[in-house]
Amino acid sequence: MFYYQPIKNKEGLWLAEEHYNRRYIAKTESVFAQSNGHFGVRAMLELRGIDATPGMFVSGLYQKAQDGEVTELVNCPDVVELGMYIQGESVNLDNVRVEEFQRKLNLYTGELWINILFRTQNGLRFLLRSKRFAADFEKTLFYHKTEVTLLDGNKTTVTFEYGINGQITNSGTSHFQKTECRVYGKEIMAYHGALQDDGLEILTGTCFEKNQEQQDCSYHLKRRSIYAKNSILMEKGDAITLFRISHIQEDSAECKDVLEEKLEKIQQQLKRGYEQAIANQKKSMEGFCQRAAIEIDGASLQEKAGIAYAQYQMYGMDPAYTNRYSIGAKGLTGEGYKGHVFWDTELFILPFFVAEFPEAARKLLEYRYRGKAGAKRKAEDYGFQGFMYPWECAKDGFEETPLYAALNIHTGKANKVWSGIKEHHVTADIAFAISRYYYWSNDREFLNQYGTEILCETANFWVSRAEERNERLEILNIIGPDEYNEHIDNNAYTNYMAAYNVKLALKASEEALDSPYVKKMKENGTLKVMQEKWQYFLEHIYLPKPDKNGIIPQDDAFLGKEELKDIEKYRQSPVKQSVLLDYSRDEVVDMQVLKQADLVMLFTLFPGLFPADVVKKNVLFYEKRTLHDSSLSYCAHAQICAEIGEMEMAERFFAKALETDLCDNPQDSVDGIHAASLGGIWKCVIAGFAGVSCDEDGIILAPHLLEHWNSIKFSVMVQGQKMDCFMDKENISLHLCNSGKSKEPVTIKVQGKKYILKDDLHLKYGKE
Template identity: 30%
Template sequence: MQTSTIHPLWCIEQSHFDPQTQRHWETVFTTGNGLFCARGVFEEGYRGEERAAFMHGIFDDVPVHFTELVNLPDALELEIFLDGERFSLGQGEILAFHRWLDMRTGLLEREVHWRSPRGRTTRLHFARFISLADPHLMIIRFSVHPLDYQGEIEVRAGLNGEVDNLQFKHWDWQAQATSQQQAWLVCSTRKTNLPIALGAYLHVESHTIVERAGWDVRNHPVLVARTLASPENLISGEKIVYIYSGREAPNPQDVVQSRLAQTHAPLWEQAWSEHARAWEREWDACDVIIEGDEEAQRAVRFSIFQLLIAAPRQDEKVSIGAKTLSGYGYRGHVFWDTEIFMLPLFTYTRPEIARNLLSYRWHTLDGARRKAQRNGYKGAQYPWESAATGDEVTPTWVPHYADPTQLIRIWTGDIEIHISADIAYAIYQYWRITGDDAFMRDRGAEIILDTARFWASRAEWNPNLNRYEYTNVIGPDEYHDHVDNNAYTNYLARWHLQIALNILEWLRDHAPDRHADLIHRLELTPAELTRWQDVIHKLYCPLDPQTGLIEQFEGYFQRKDVRLADLEPRNVSIQVLFGIEGANETQAIKQPDVLMLLYLLPELFNAEVVHANYAYYTPRTDHTYGSSLGPSIQAIMACRVGRPDEAYEHFMRAARADLDNVRGNAEDGIHGASAGGVWQAVVFGFAGLQVSETGWGLKPALPSHWKRVAFKFMWHGQSICTEITPHSPPSIHQVIS
């Protein structure tokens, strides 16, 4: 079987097998199509692996975490027996190993030269893709070439329903059937009763007779093919898999059976051409070209690829979790990571996907209303962690990272409230960039207005200081909890209330019926709107006019100042080093709250304020081991203060987060926010794309060794091509559709 041509700037490679890093590579080699993703595990399995595949929207109840994305029944399973010996990298001798991901097409390949315990050598090749053109299809292609023996080759292709989520089982068996070349399996989640159906077709090509059988093992049907192979006659084949859940089809079993009945193998070439064309269209819209830095080029494409394979194209009732669909981290829950860090890539390049992601928040608005009501507030308060319904699913207690016998109280679900403004911000940015008035009228406005009601009712009047405040909160910097007047939270809340009033005026002028409907349903009385104005004018938003500094939260400047540079070298976060309470007592921060504020609302602050706060907060930020969300924003702000080479250092921290496993936790899944931040750092930082009410412009600040940056973005339905080189004005032209 021919392998694909490797293009270095599109390729992620693993040149040798190391069991100690296997779970990291499983995350890196995740493939998918926006409906489901599979971790980069070996088809035949390996001891200690974290074997998992996840599909959007398939949640089920679980202790502690409320609900979690469910590990799908295993459709990758493909075991090979070589003249009676099971092929496994856990035994025998690996003479050569090479695995690579072609990011242009989402093709994952592996080639192994293996000597068995009995001394027989075989070359095996595996390739698989999850179709972007046919979202319910996955194909595994394989070849087996004995090098110094001849004998029987047995291939076993299973559908295994006996899977779990880190030892917690979610699936109940429902039905199955097996024939000589086809098998199907139906399971349903235990609490949420979501059915899923999987079908498999095994095709094997050989120069000799192929014997076929189906083993109808309960909850684990297996297709078996046996044939002879020799150095002169290798064998090859395909495992064709279909996956449907009850969310896409009322009766997924019928759909899978129908597709199996219509399958004519081999299918790879036909399915591949459609899949490759679909990926070509994606990259035409989303690719970022960097000349002069191969590592950065690969890392940017890797970040974009990981977001594209997690992006829902056919479903507007799901969103991308913090760990995408690549691992168990955060149990598939959705955070602000999506709206603030991942969404801009889609808003600027694939607005249809951005619309789906924002529509998820509209479909879960009732969950946000329930949270506000439970907490005693008006309107809608979005949960810190969200899943299927939009109700709060942040765990209250989790085991301590250093001592699992102890529990840590998690406060983010209670008091990290800025997420409601983050969502409003993302909606407003989407509208401004796309001009999608229909979305704002029908969905976005309702979200912005009802969450504004929350902010107005949550504001606390301080009669001694004659101002409104937000006390007992957590800002983006989670090293500090139970703080008052977090600057990021207060400024975003004020912005949110003002934008809500602006949107209300826009509705009155452009959609009077919708305006009247929302005024009535959301109880936007004159008294309510007067309170909004009062909060806007009297909300405490700190800014020292003498120094230009914005205090991150009230009393922050009085906390112990720690020179982080004096603590080097280290390989743990400040919170691990000092303890949770110890870190809380210092000025060391997990991520740059204030710089994030300056980034999101640049129109509010002059250059002196930006420079002053960059200089103050940069040395106090735990850049390497704090939050993975911070380095990309730090890079953008470094560009804005004229330090592109310093920005590059922060950018590469984000770019290497998963590829180099910088924080040692990549096995839990892709850092989706970091991936989105990498794209933003290039486009909004180094390229200097800035958008305002009147249009957009470029203020480049390229690293000294970069020779060229090029990318496309969408502006009000038009595709704009940009090209930036160090010593020439940016080249910009509009693509005519």
């Protein structure tokens, strides 16, 4: 069930929190976070309570607190808070009575509206209204307008305090080693915070008005912070308006804009006002909305809002202006997973950008190329060859997974984190992502300059990782996507992905003749040797097949384990990983219990890998043993259930996927939203229900619309051209357009038949 109410009106499509509930404060701060690819600001309320979890995060701004700890995305100073004082006493949401409340996020423009009607302890009644957004048209700017009106009560002096609060920490750790604060002129406060390698610059310009007349303010410093203060005599009907513009920028050698120009820009924007700024924002966001639009006739308003929310948040997480950073597991919405980048980015988030914003997808993959030194280092550290990509990484691409995690409450010893040591499928996941980007875009320049080297060196890793056993090559002591089964042999997902990785390398090395990497390998005589090793690997790698019952073993031991008799108790539990409250990890490892989709995920990546009846049998078999304790699980199951025609299951799992961050559980998402599940929602719609996928032979269409969906309309980018798609229960209509440039025909496959799309194509389809 959604906690947030979808609203559609002339201003756009919104998600709204309709009442004040302290239990949901941290969750909603994450869910309504506003990001523009450069920075993200949690949806904190201006008048704070003790439950607030303020946060602002800048792409690529990482720091290690001390030796022995891992790098984390720095929580930056707060530019949102508004202190309010009457007779020296603080007015905040912990000591007032909230009579009316609404906080809502516009999914088309990224604007956040907050309305709070409250009564103070001495009987004064105020209305606070605020609007704010992270600018899409000027990525360093954050606009914020707050209005406070005295509705009832005696004449009184109210003091307002606002500025740049540099006392914000990462769960108690302050990363900024040195700070400088000052004022420029009469209206701009400045903060400079130094980190070990770079730093942060914040410039906040303000305009404070009472009843539309500008008021002067005083400034003062606090530790690592700077504030402005206004004391205003207010009587019934009086309103103060505070307009703030914050310039937020990484302070590094690559970001040395002239200070005077930045100050002048802020002053100009203050004069133009908030309304002009939001008009610019709406115009800028129109491009995103038009390009990413998905129109579904018959979909509920909740479904439409859930899909639009996923797209808006993914768009805001992506640092599309650079290849130096990628998208972390929580985007720019919270401290969860320390801002690290996982395999989630390539397999769940990247497909959205590949199909809608390929230029951004390319930069995300270039980030992996920039991190090749870290991948090479990790392979060497573990005695392997080639590129072994880190399980978690940050800015420079080196492994950031902590060796140890939380303490065992019974032994007092730290638990070892095996994922960074044994979960190797991330390497093949990146190779798979490169292939899909290339097949969608036909970007040969990328393949030559970056992709081929990654494909070949990751293939070299798999060759060195496999072991000769039982007259074949096997991958032993591994962890697959299902992290409840550790130290297993021949995880089907990993083995198949490794084989595909090596196959891609062999093909690229033979075809990417303009690749500097291929030329170099030819010149030094190693290319032929590598190709022979890859060929041997492909001929001998063990790829699990269906047993006599038609079930593909997830790994060598899984089918021989005991079933968990009371599994439904944990499948129905609202608490994630509740099975670990009753069983130890060692006990869970010995049961037929899955944390999330594993083999099922393989089916979503390779729709034709196995016959349809085999896929269906395995999906039903493994789903009964899956607890869905990962945010990646429901979306994967929704997609595959659509593909096998289990539409009731697909609809149920899709609804669960939409609820991942938007559900009525106050404990979910408090440390940031689940970025990968957002990509999974998009994949459910486009790859699952619309049935759009791509391989080396072209675009594949296999629609499976939900029963209550009459039709779906959307666009994707194929080989640099925009392809408009329309599908209903019987028809497919495609239109290829590219703004007047010469069109390249696109190969389309529907139910096993090939078609060539040049301009328009209209097809009928039905059940096979």
